[in-house]
Amino acid sequence: MSKTDLNDLAWFRVVAEERSFTKAAARLGVAQSTLSHTIKRLETGLGLRLLHRTTRSVSPTQAGERLLATIGLRLTEIEDEIAALMVYREKPAGSLRLTMSDHAFETVVWPKLKPVLTAHPDIRVEFSLDVAFRNIVEEGFDAGVRLGESVEQDMIAVRIGLDWRMVAVAAPGYLAAHGIPHQPRDLLDHVCINQRHETRGRIYAWQFEKDGQAVDVRVNGQLTFNTSYAMMDAVLSGLGVAFVPNSLADPRIASGELVQLLDDWSPMFDGYFLFYPTRRQNLPIFKTLIAALRH
Known part of the structure; x- marks a missing residue:
């Protein structure tokens, strides 16, 4: 098999992994039209349809799945061996x-x-x-x-x-208007800033622990984010209570911009x-x- 053919197979693997010509082209650093032409050439040469294409997604056909399983590990081994040559x-x-x-x-x-x-x-x-x-x-x-x-x-x-640990925090102005929670369950009566877990697709439950007692609280509020940095801006604006990494909150707590809540309920994480x-x-x-x- 020629060097060009190996390159075509490597590009097919990326498209099959990304399930998107747009994402695959960005990952490879090539034009989407060039990538599409390469995959069509590979399919024509093999006489097989390797990908199902719709306006929204790309997925391997049965033949494409088998080809991906066949070449994936081998191409990775080749890439690793080439990378290992860098020792010289x-x-x-x-x-x-x-x-x-x-x-x-x-x-x-x-x-x-x-x-x-x-x-x-x-x-x-x-x-x-x-x-x-x-x-x-x-x-x-x-x-x-x-x-x-x-x-x-x-x-x-x-x-x-x-x-490190996750800590519950709120702005002084918010607490002046809504009061201070003393137990994790008190958060159910507060406006909280949620975070959605992208992998599981559901809202993250705030995890607390004290004296061996674990408590998970599913809070409610006006805002949901998928990143702690956006949550920090919201909590600093007084829009509710947030549950964020202590490394983000500590400087704001020290400056008085935020107040830490339920300190003795905040466990350490690996x-x-x-x-x-x-x-x-x-x-x-x-x-x-x-x-x-x-x-």
């Missing part, structure tokens, strides 16, 4: 595609990674920032960052940050971990990444 370069080089929340990016990853990128200009990194739990293997990521409790058992996990498949642990670019982020 004097400086680390290569590409990484990472998934994590915006909070993990801002508080743990970006401050540590900036000097590494400055020192190693041949390292290229693509970040996907959201709170969804991505399947990094199926979706073509090299690694991800999650809280320790949510990392899959078959992944290598490296701690990159301290343990800190952030970098996780990735076992087969990639010896790649030079991963060693550089781990050295930069390890806590």
Whole structure:
């Protein structure tokens, strides 16, 4: 099989993983028309329809699923072997595609990674920032960052940050008008700022614990977000009570802009971990990444 054919297969894999020509073209850095032409050429050459196409989505046909299963691991192995050749370069080089929340990016990853990128200009990194739990293997990521409790058992996990906790906070003006909750259940009588969990598709239940007693509260309110940073702006504006990472709230609490609530009910969570498949642990670019982020 020619080199061009291998490239066509690699592009097909990305389209099948992304289930979108638009997203696949952006990930590959090519024009959507070029990608579409390449896939049509591959289908014509094989004499098979590999993708179901609609105006809203793309999905593999039965033949496409079988081809994806056949080539996926092999192409990954080739990519890993090529990446491993970078050990023969004097400086680390290569590409990484990472998934994590915006909070993990801002508080743990970006401050540590900036000097590494400055020192190693041949390292290229693509970040996907959201709170969804991505399947990094199926979706073509090299690694991800999650809280320790949510990392899959078959992944290598490296701690990159301290343990932290979620805290309930509100602006002084809001509390003057609505009163102060003294128990988690008191929040049911308050206007709260919700967060939707993208992976599970439902509103996040606020988790509290005291003296071994765990309490989950599903609060109500006018606003729902999928990121803590937007919630912070809302709570600072006096629009309700928010449940946010303490690293975001602590400076505002210290300045008096926010008041922490239910302090003795706020448990600690495992800190952030970098996780990735076992087969990639010896790649030079991963060693550089781990050295930069390890806590």
